[in-house]
Each structure stands twice: as C-alpha cells, then as structure tokens.
Amino acid sequence: MARTFVIGDIHGCYDEFIALIEQIGVTDEDLILSLGDIVDRGNKSLELYHFFRNRKNAVVLMGNHERKHQNGILSYAQEIVKIQFADEYDAFLSWLKTLQYAYETPDAIIVHAFFEHDKKLHEQKEEVLAGTTSGTRYLENKYDENAYWSDFYTGKKPIIYGHHVVGEKPKIKNNTYGIDTGACHKGMLTAIELPGFIIHQIKVEKDYWKEQQAKWQIPVLEAKDWEEMKIEQVYKHIEKLSYKEEEEVTVFLNNLKNWIEKVEKTIERIKTRIEQLTLELKNQYNDAFNREVAKLSYRTFIFKANSNNLELDDLKKVLNTPNKVITLARILEIENIPNRKV
Numbered sequence: 001m002a003r004t005f006v007i008g009d010i011h012g013c014y015d016e017f018i019a020l021i022e023q024i025g026v027t028d029e030d031l032i033l034s035l036g037d038i039v040d041r042g043n044k045s046l047e048l049y050h051f052f053r054n055r056k057n058a059v060v061l062m063g064n065h066e067r068k069h070q071n072g073i074l075s076y077a078q079e080i081v082k083i084q085f086a087d088e089y090d091a092f093l094s095w096l097k098t099l100q101y102a103y104e105t106p107d108a109i110i111v112h113a114f115f116e117h118d119k120k121l122h123e124q125k126e127e128v129l130a131g132t133t134s135g136t137r138y139l140e141n142k143y144d145e146n147a148y149w150s151d152f153y154t155g156k157k158p159i160i161y162g163h164h165v166v167g168e169k170p171k172i173k174n175n176t177y178g179i180d181t182g183a184c185h186k187g188m189l190t191a192i193e194l195p196g197f198i199i200h201q202i203k204v205e206k207d208y209w210k211e212q213q214a215k216w217q218i219p220v221l222e223a224k225d226w227e228e229m230k231i232e233q234v235y236k237h238i239e240k241l242s243y244k245e246e247e248e249v250t251v252f253l254n255n256l257k258n259w260i261e262k263v264e265k266t267i268e269r270i271k272t273r274i275e276q277l278t279l280e281l282k283n284q285y286n287d288a289f290n291r292e293v294a295k296l297s298y299r300t301f302i303f304k305a306n307s308n309n310l311e312l313d314d315l316k317k318v319l320n321t322p323n324k325v326i327t328l329a330r331i332l333e334i335e336n337i338p339n340r341k342v
Helices: 014-023 045-054 064-071 076-096 126-130 133-140 208-215 217-223 231-240 247-293 299-306 312-318 322-331
Strands: 004-007 031-034 058-060 102-104 109-111 159-161 171-173 176-178 188-194 198-203
Touching (some): 004 014, 014 188, 064 076, 076 208, 126 133, 217 247, 231 247, 247 299, 247 312, 247 322
Parallel strands (some): 004 031, 031 058
C-alpha cells in the first residue's frame, strides 16, 4: 500500500532530507509531499529543487519563500539562492508556477502556513495559505495578538502545516499538526506518515542559515547591479550594512562608497562641461543653434544652460543611476570616468 509522507520546512537541508526518507524507508510508490519552503537558508536548495522536479511521486506546495522568488521580492536568503541556481534560476521560476497552495488527502488537509478556521479550503486566500507578509497582516486583523489560527480550529479533518517554527517537536493542537521544527537552525526535520499520523524526525547537526549568511556575503554584494541602481539606493545599502565587521565586507563597502562619491562628483563635471559646450555651440552655429542642439540626446540640458537655468539638482534628478551618469560623461568625452573596482 502506497503511503504519503508530509515533510516540514526543509529550507535547503538536502542531506538531512535524504537521510530522513532513507531512515523511514520511502519507496518509489510512496508520495513525498513537501508543505513548502524547500529553498533558502540551507546549503543545498538546488539539489532539493532537482529532487522534487524529477521525482514522479512528489508534490511541493507554495511556501512564502517560493512565492518571494516567484514575485521577485528578494531578500538576502533569496539572493543567495539566485546565485546558487545560476543559469537554472529562470527554469526554477517557471517551475514555481506549477505549485499549488494546498493539498488534500483522504486523511488530512496540508498547507504551508495558515488556515482561517471558519472558512472552507476553497475559500482560503492564497496569501494566507502561503504565509506571506500580506497574509500575516490580514490574519492580524482577525485574531488577537497572542492568538493563532489553530487555537480556533474545530474541523473534523486534520490540518498539517509548517512555516512557523514550533520547537523541535511537532505542535499538535485542535486536530492540527505544526511540523516546522527548525531544520535549518540546527533543529529537527520532521515528516508525518499518512495514514496513521506517524511522526518521523532526524536531527540537523548544523545551523545552516548562520553558516550560509557568513559564506555568501561577498558573492551577493558582487552580484548586485550597482550601476543600474539609483544612487540614493546605493548609499542606503552601504548604510544598512555599515554594522558589518568582517574585513572583506568592510573593504568592499569602502570601495563602493568611494566609487559612488566619484560618480556624484562626475555630475558636477557634467554640469561644467555642458555649460562650456553651450557657449561653444552658440559660437559655432549662431542662428542655427536651436536646430543643431535639437539633434543631441542631452539637448534639454543645453537649452537650460543657454537660459542660465541649469541647476545641479536638474541633472541629479535625471542622472539618478551610475550608468546614466557614466553614459553621458562618455558622450561628453569627460576624462577619468569612475569605474567600479570593488
């Protein structure tokens, strides 16, 4: 008889996942059902993606971490995975579109995160099931601050969920089973076998998330498209990371700050050059000045300068990314344009 194994939040802990399914004797006929968050924080998200994509009897639900990738809302954990997946990231995003938000067996309802206790499964919001930030805020208006949806559940069919770390043992309350037992934080990886609701666990010996955060700081910083980022955002990133004490990170941020400051100084040089160029064009073209200037990509600045109305703030509003500054500086043949070497 084929069985179903519902696995709690794996978060990249591939080795422990494989050890767990071998420990409990999963066969090819058995269904492995991940309730979401197979990626991020752990060290082998790519291997887990390969496993679930390629296994015939496997289902992955949409967790909030998968949904972050799908929606392009990338925090540090997602930025790490994007680098790890490299050329496979686009295929991963396409695969995410196939994930469902809930799964029902004859024995249980399985969701990633939350479930409104007074609504049927088909009435549940996707953001609630997946445990997104908006889903969390929605439920905050429904339940008291210290209450949880499972406190109010009275349904006859058990619900298995994850998302919220409940400790190293599953939280069993009101016919609900919370099985996020903190695998990636040196906790336990938990599975529930259906039918029978038999609990299987394996200990994770490493705090993978702590390890990964330290390991990927520089690759994540190097992968950011600083040239296309707004200048003010570059400064915000530098300020946000100013608490970092690791020498390698400090050097990177110092170099980045020096570079962006030079980019800003280049805007001042652009202003000076445009004002000089305006005088040259007036002398060269006389009555044909307007017609000839209209052919230029930076004509707005020339016309403003000709009216003695070109302000530095005008340039900063338009040249708001390093690439825009550098591109115009090259067109104007300004020397010593700052290149980013961090």
